[in-house]
Amino acid sequence: MNIPLNDYVIQIEEGLLSKINEDIKTFYEFRELFILTDENLFKLYEKELKKELKDFDLKFVVIPAVEQSKSLDTYAKSINELIGLGIKKNHLLIAFGGGVVGDLAGFIAATLYRGVPFIQIPTSLLAMVDSSIGSKTGIDILEGKNLIGAFKNPLKVYIDPLLLKTLPKVEYKNGLAEVIKAGLIGNKTLYEYVKVHDTLTLEEIIMAIKVKVDIVKKDPFEKNERMFLNFGHTFGHAIERHYDYAIKHGVAISYGMLFSLEIGTKLGITEKGLYEEVKDILMRLELVKEPLLDKTLFTKYFANDKKNLADGLRFIFIEQVGQPKIQKGVKF
Template sequence: QENIVKVSILGSESIILGYHLLPYLASDLVQNVKASTYVIITDRNIAALHLNPLLDAFQDAQRKFGQSVRVLFKVIPPGELSKSRETKCAIEDWLLEEVCTRDTCLIALGGGVIGDLVGFVAATFMRGIPFVQVPSTLLAMVDSSIGGKTAIDTPHGKNLIGAFWQPKRIYMNLSFLSTLPKREFINGMAEVIKTACIWNEQDFEKLEQGVEKIQDAVLNGVKDDFTGTTMETRTEGQCLLLDVILASARVKAHVVTVDERETGLRGLLNYGHSIGHAIEAILAPQVLHGECVAIGMIQEAELSHYLGYMDRASIDRIANCLSSYGLPISLDDERLLCRSGGTPCPVDTIMSNMRIDKKNAGSVKKIVLLSQIGDTVEKKASAVGDQEIETILHE
């Protein structure tokens, strides 16, 4: 098929990007990821916008290839609360009632919540069945759908129960982004900027220079059209958006391929997250993950500078880039204060939240330090003393 791009991960070209990807997706699944039943699981917001076009695509594909398969769907409430044991059980019981067996393929249509949850259901149902990711948020495209980490939350914390379980395919249909709320798009941009910061200065420059075109491509994106007659013509902005998502997805796919179980290199993707997560623990759910990570990126860049690894001009560039996409760069940010209702983030609380970071080696904190934009001090997170971290947080 014309106009699609593939990215290789763990030795197979299973990441597929494009606009208007649904016909390809359905044909590829029906022909190449054979199953007696395909089960689409999505949330209410996404179902209202994108479920019917996906069901139609399956109908067309079945007609085209003269095959008949069963296609089921289940719609769950949106939001992080659905990433729970209760929802997992409910999906499993429903699959059993529908007599789904091992030759079932689950389709996670949604953001990171759906992807993590459905992936974990797939990992344990009948000791593991195939699943595919159909990410519908920017964050899910560049981050959560790639890498095979699946999980649910418990009252003790997020992502505490889960498994590594790789999807058979990851279909990034960029047309979905045109319905994404602006704040969710900005949230995903934090991860895109993060990846450029640790990996590639040219990618970072593209982001610095492309703000308007990229935003324009999302806000005025074309919707999926099943008349089958419209030729795909991409605007300059849409090409740039594809380019930027592709670059980010490639880095994540590469890092996961080299270090699937996160023993070193994959840890670089946690740039901004050591401090970011500690802030998120205080301000969620009013403040989003990417918003906290943006602040964490600046603080961790400050730390890199303080320790003598990176110049101040680079911090300024990162800060300007983040804010040009609408992300906060400090805890004093006005929109952030408005969203959090002015909830204070004392240094002590941030420090104690950082103690439970999975990356720490015992009591020694591990933080990704930058040497310049596009490169890191080590090819993994570095050990940093509490004293230095506290100094930066107090500034």
């Protein structure tokens, strides 16, 4: 299936990795391909990538497989390596990995030589349904998550769900948090599915992707509706920062979603019962546990949240499943 988004296409198909060699040749004329990936994926897929991309000369830049790789230091080191390998402005950069790899490679593609072409090949569920889509790139700094970044369209996003077979169970659950979010903000059918299932079929992956695509099409640069995608992320990013990114993104936003639902219920915004229902889902998936984190620990980080604009913080609530709401001026 091909899903168009602005100036590029998201291609979704099981076994797609075996077809991209010929597809890349339809829009890229050079032999060298530059691939940014992480240490774990390099060990798992180096031989397969060389086999599937047999008509190209692959040059790898390999980063540590941790959130801390989304840093200015790793950004600079990766650029130095790419230049040392001979990358030019019209060479193609490939992000092969999860959200960390995709965000870092995208920011490199946006800034190296003031822009080089790149494609996304997400390998984690979280990256497939969320971070590889929408053209946001970014790195973390001491003050907060994704505070440095740029919008950069890939030439294509290739999503092959068969890559999930090598994904650790904990990382799969990490991605399910973003699927739950997608259901809550934009697809009741998807939400009802994840209430009772621990794994997804291709159909649910496509549903989750379409939620994001539909929102990004309306608001590509996050002026209004695209903020819906940040449901759970104001607290989530603060939690990640508080624990110095030692906590999984999916776990952090799971707590963030619960905190938003709890506060929304107390304010009369969120329908009664939704908080407990979502809590049960997240407990079953082991994305949260009791006793829950103390949300008062994290509000001090809101000052540097990207949604904290000159006229106040935009906070995302859910009125009922499929109906998100942006609220300005919430006090914590």
